Amino acid sequence: xxxxxxxxxxxxxxxxxxxxxxxxxxxxxxxxxxxxxxxxxxxxxxxxxxxxxxxxxxxxxxxxxxxxxxxxxxxxxxxxxxxxxxxxxxxxxxxxxxxxxxxxxxxxxxxxxxxxxxxxxxxxxxxxxxxxxxxxxxxxxxxxxxxxxxxxxxxxxxxxxxxxxxxxxxxxxxxxxxxxxxxxxxxxxxxxxxxxxxxxxxxxxxxxxxxxxxxxxxxxxxxxxxxxxxxxxxxxxxxxxxxxxxxxxxxxxxxxxxxxxxxxxxxxxxxxx
Amino acid sequence: xxxxxxxxxxxxxxxxxxxxxxxxxxxxxxxxxxxxxxxxxxxxxxxxxxxxxxxxxxxxxxxxxxxxxxxxxxxxxxxxxxxxxxxxxxxxxxxxxxxxxxxxxxxxxxxxxxxxxxxxxxxxxxxxxxxxxxxxxxxxxxxxxxxxxxxxxxxxxxxxxxxxxxxxxxxxxxxxxxxxxxxxxxxxxxxxxxxxxxxxxxxxxxxxxxxxxxxxxxxxxxxxxxxxxxxxxxxxxxxxxxxxxxxxxxxxxxxxxxxxxxxxxxxxxxxxxxxxxxxxxxxxxxxxxxxxxxxxxxxxxxxxxxxxxxxxxxxxxxxxxxxxxxxxxxxxxxxxxxxxxxxxxxxxxxxxxxxxxxxxxxxxxxxxxxxxxxxxxxxxxxxxxxxxxxxxxxxxxxxxxxxxxxxxxxxxxxxxxxxxxxxx
Numbered sequence: 187x188x189x190x191x192x193x194x195x196x197x198x199x200x201x202x203x204x205x206x207x208x209x210x211x212x213x214x215x216x217x218x219x220x221x222x223x224x225x226x227x228x229x230x231x232x233x234x235x236x237x238x239x240x241x242x243x244x245x246x247x248x249x250x251x252x253x254x255x256x257x258x259x260x261x262x263x264x265x266x267x268x269x270x271x272x273x274x275x276x277x278x279x280x281x282x283x284x285x286x287x288x289x290x291x292x293x294x295x296x297x298x299x300x301x302x303x304x305x306x307x308x309x310x311x312x313x314x315x316x317x318x319x320x321x322x323x324x325x326x327x328x329x330x331x332x333x334x335x336x337x338x339x340x341x342x343x344x345x346x347x348x349x350x351x352x353x354x355x356x357x358x359x360x361x362x363x364x365x366x367x368x369x370x371x372x373x374x375x376x377x378x379x380x381x382x383x384x385x386x387x388x389x390x391x392x393x394x395x396x397x398x399x400x401x402x403x404x405x406x407x408x409x410x411x412x413x414x415x416x417x418x419x420x421x422x423x424x425x426x427x428x429x430x431x432x433x434x435x436x437x438x439x440x441x442x443x444x445x446x447x448x449x450x451x452x453x454x455x456x457x458x459x
Numbered sequence: 460x461x462x463x464x465x466x467x468x469x470x471x472x473x474x475x476x477x478x479x480x481x482x483x484x485x486x487x488x489x490x491x492x493x494x495x496x497x498x499x500x501x502x503x504x505x506x507x508x509x510x511x512x513x514x515x516x517x518x519x520x521x522x523x524x525x526x527x528x529x530x531x532x533x534x535x536x537x538x539x540x541x542x543x544x545x546x547x548x549x550x551x552x553x554x555x556x557x558x559x560x561x562x563x564x565x566x567x568x569x570x571x572x573x574x575x576x577x578x579x580x581x582x583x584x585x586x587x588x589x590x591x592x593x594x595x596x597x598x599x600x601x602x603x604x605x606x607x608x609x610x611x612x613x614x615x616x617x618x619x620x621x622x623x624x625x626x627x628x629x630x631x632x633x634x635x636x637x638x639x640x641x642x643x644x645x646x647x648x649x650x651x652x653x654x655x656x657x658x659x660x661x662x663x664x665x666x667x668x669x670x671x672x673x674x675x676x677x678x679x680x681x682x683x684x685x686x687x688x689x690x691x692x693x694x695x696x697x698x699x700x701x702x703x704x705x706x707x708x709x710x711x712x713x714x715x716x717x718x719x720x721x722x723x724x725x726x727x728x729x730x731x732x733x734x735x736x737x738x739x740x741x742x743x744x745x746x747x748x749x750x751x752x753x754x755x756x757x758x759x760x761x762x763x764x765x766x767x768x769x770x771x772x773x774x775x776x777x778x779x780x781x782x783x784x785x786x787x788x789x790x791x792x793x794x795x796x797x798x799x800x801x802x803x804x805x806x807x808x809x810x811x812x813x814x815x816x817x818x819x820x821x822x823x824x825x826x827x828x829x830x831x832x833x834x835x836x837x838x839x840x841x842x843x844x845x846x847x848x849x850x851x852x853x854x855x856x857x858x859x860x861x862x863x864x865x866x867x868x869x870x871x872x873x874x875x876x877x878x879x880x881x882x883x
Contacts, residue, residue: 198718251614259608260615268615270871271622277791277867278625278860279798281833285840285856286625289849298488299568300560316621323618349604370706377708379801380833384840400568407710411801414717431714435707442706 197432212429218390218404220413225426227433229390233403234376237311237386240399241375244315245322246368252319253326253364258352276320284384287313292385299400305387307403313385314375322371329363330356362452369445373438379407388412406434464595466515470508471591477501477584485577492573495550498580502547505587506540512594520597532598539586546583550576626864629857636854645814646835651846655855660815661728661829662797662862665807668732668825669739669796674789676736677743681785684744685751686773705741709801712738716806728815729825731807738802739792746791750784751777783877790870798863800833808834832859 215226256268291313296304333356341351357364387402390409394401404412410427417423480494513536517528548554559572589606596602646653680697688694712734720730754777762772778785809828823829836859839852 248614248617251611252618255611255615259611264615268619270868271619273871274864274867275618275622275625277794277798277863279800279833279863281798281800281836282625282629282856282860285836285852286628288840288843290628298571298574300571301568319618319621347600347604349607350600373706377706377710379708379710380837395566398566400566407708407801410710410714411804414714414805428714428718431711435711438706438708438711439703442703446702 212426213433216392218409220417220423220426223422225422225429227430229392230404230406230409230430232392233307233386233390234405236307236393236397236399236403237314237382237405238372238375240308240311241315241318242368242372244312245318245371245375248316249319249322250326250364253323253330254352254357256323256327257330258348258356272320272323276324278317280317280378280380283313283317284381287381287385301400303387303402305385305402306400307386307393308399310382310386310403310405310408311399313381314378317378317381318371318374321374322367325367325370326360326364329360329367332363333359362449365452366445366449369441369448373441373445376405376441377407377434377438379411383408383411406430406437410434464512464515466508466512467591467594470505470512471588471595473501473504473508474584474587474591477505477580478588481577481581481584485574485581488573488577492576495576499547499550502543502550502580502583505584505591506543506547509536509587509590509594510540513590516594516597536590539590542586543583546579549579626860629853629860633853633855633857636850637857641851641854642858646851649842649846649848651842651848651851655832655835655851655858657811657814657830658832658835658855659858661808661831662833664728664815664823664829665731665735665803665831666793666796668728669735670789670793672733672736673739673743673792677740677788677792678747678785680740680744681747681751682773682778685748686769686777701741701744705745709738709799712802713804713806716802721806725826726805726807726809726828727826728807728823728829731803731829731831732825734802734806735796735799738799739796742795743788743792746788747781747785750781750788753784754780783873787870787874790866790873794863794866794870797866798833798859800831800837803831804834804837807831810835810838832862 212225213227213231215224216228217224217226218229219225252272256265256272260268287309292304292309294304295301295306295309337355337359338351341355342348346354382405386405386408388404388408389402390404391402393399393403410431413423414427417427477498481498484492484494559575561570561575592606593602596605641654642659643656644654645657646655680701684694684697688697716730716734720733724730758776758780759772762776763769767775807828808831811828811830815823815827815829832855836852836855839848839855842848843852
């Protein structure tokens with residue numbers, strides 16, 4: 187019911203913008219320039235893709251090893267310490283991350299790369315990557331733990347080392363859970379608002395070159411949150427922002443559903459856990 | 460026990476020194492790095508030791524005969540050594556010197572000496588560690604395991620440092636702003652003076668409102684889904700909807716609230732509570748459902764066998780046994796509602812310093828907007844460059860973090876307590 191309502195209102199409010207600008211012009215337009223009533227989402231989409239890729243890289247780089255550590259290596263003592271810490275880390279409000287991002291990360295990046303401003307896609311990506319480590323780790327650890335003991339013992343009995351067992355037996359067996367967790371995290375990264383809003387710089391302009399993560403950029407959420415406060419109710423800009431929200435909702439919903447499907451598909455094919 | 464090879468061991472020690480010192484300078488980034496001569500020497504020592512021990516290992520393996528190492532082993536080793544050599548030469552020939560600036564591919568960043576040099580050394584030392592460990596264990600699988608697992612352990616250390624860092628930075632910077640006055644008086648002069656009492660009130664009522672809406676609905680839905688519904692069709696649809704709702708970004712909830720609720724109720728506590736409640740709904744449904752599922756069927760059957768009706772069974776048997784799980788979900792919901800900004804930005808909050816208006820001193824006026832900790836912090840962040848609000852901002856962040864983390868802590872404790880105690 188609520189889902190239908192949300193979809194209905196977003197479609198309703200964004201319909202006007204889509205009709206006025208045209209769906210293709212809106213999705214692929216190279217310029218986002220509200221003052222001139224030009225609403226092209228390409229800069230926003232490019233920004234979102236960049237930020238997601240870099241954030242995901244950081245996310246996986248720390249999150250998956252951490253899950254392996256928790257499920258395979260950690261003794262009872264370090265587990266007791268780490269597990270609650272990770273859960274607490276997951277609970278830190280995003281605005282607090284954003285605050286730290288502004289006062290610590292942005293200042294740091296500005297100094298180290300001699301940037302005009304540290305507010306950049308890279309800053310957002312680092313912040314979001316770190317922010318969602320706990321989410322990734324928790325699901326991955328559950329997936330790793332669900333692998334039956336017999337699998338591991340069988341591998342160890344064949345003379346494989348612990349690492350060989352983890353790499354060739356445990357990780358493949360848990361792959362469906364891990365991949366689903368990664369896809370879910372893509373959805374989280376794209377949908378996160380406050381932290382991104384404060385550090386990405388909110389300039390909706392195509393970076394040049396396209397992969398320039400050191401440039402200021404904008405993502406779906408930051409455009410909505412940054413500009414919605416100032417627009418006149420019912421104006422074209424207002425509807426365009428709803429259109430951005432609509433695209434975001436569609437993307438995230440597709441991602442979440444595909445995470446479920448991927449998990450089911452891999453489980454069916456390889457009998458994973 | 461195999462004999463320990465001294466050469467790779469000592470190169471490992473040198474490489475570890477290089478790694479830690481370059482990492483330190485990568486993080487701290489002073490203009491001048493006093494360790495450069497040591498880095499040059501260290502790189503050279505690693506280079507020589509690794510080459511020597513590789514030759515020694517080869518002779519050892521061959522038993523006097525000359526064998527050719529497999530390509531997959533030789534190539535990475537040669538590449539690593541070549542890289543280290545190049546880095547050494549770059550530093551030695553003063554190609555990488557203070558004042559160096561590299562602009563790459565029109566990127567908006569300039570890579571200067573203070574970041575290029577530590578990075579090059581960091582990479583070289585990492586490769587040297589890899590090779591040293593491989594040589595130390597004679598390229599056995601054991602060496603690989605040691606290498607990978609030590610990296611895995613590092614990720615755990617990193618996480619702990621991160622949590623510790625976040626908490627301690629906010630604690631140390633924020634503690635100075637905290638005083639009785641800060642907590643009990645409203646802010647004035649755009650937040651540069653005064654406190655956050657109105658924000659605390661507003662947060663409290665928003666969370667209360669959200670829980671009043673989401674708790675009965677969420678638990679009710681979970682009970683229905685788990686205990687009553689037989690039509691698998693409807694159940695499937697609801698389950699999918701809950702899953703989707705769970706993934707909807709918080710800013711989209713804000714948009715929805717703006718289009719739907721604000722049009723009806725105006726900018727108000729009520730609109731904000733409904734939005735936060737709606738946002739919490741999936742979490743509460745999912746955790747409650749999980750808790751209900753874990754109640755064994757034998758308990759239900761026992762109750763029914765004694766002649767209890769279905770509702771009596773649910774009320775007297777199922778809900779009490781599922782209570783800890785449900786409670787954990789609710790507490791997590793409270794923490795989430797207290798920490799969210801995006802859904803309420805345009806629906807419920809203003810940067811106001813007037814206290815929440817109360818009827819008879821107990822019931823808040825739900826048609827008025829309130830202030831809120833997160834929103835207050837957001838405004839202070841926007842003011843950062845313009846007015847002197849930094850100290851107040853740290854203080855607000857500390858209060859918010861302490862509030863949310865302590866609520867989460869309670870949830871974790873409740874769960875762990877019952878997990879140990881309840882045995883079916």
